[in-house]
Amino acid sequence: MDFYTTILRKSVDYWVALCIDNGIVGQGITQEIAIKQLNEAIASFLEISKIEPDIYFTLLE
Numbered sequence: 001m002d003f004y005t006t007i008l009r010k011s012v013d014y015w016v017a018l019c020i021d022n023g024i025v026g027q028g029i030t031q032e033i034a035i036k037q038l039n040e041a042i043a044s045f046l047e048i049s050k051i052e053p054d055i056y057f058t059l060l061e
Helices: 031-051 055-060
Strands: 006-010 015-019 025-028
Touching: 006 031, 015 031, 025 031, 031 055
Parallel strands: none
Antiparallel strands: 006 015, 015 025
């Protein structure tokens, strides 16, 4: 598993987990759920990036 720098922040009703290495976000009603959602989002992003290597460029077009 890779290591990512993550910021956890409590919003009014939920937690937000932000990966500052790639800008991907997860959220949940607990810190653990927010981190789990973030891990799932990163895994999904990594799978898509195998198919579309210029994913950041593609999103900006």
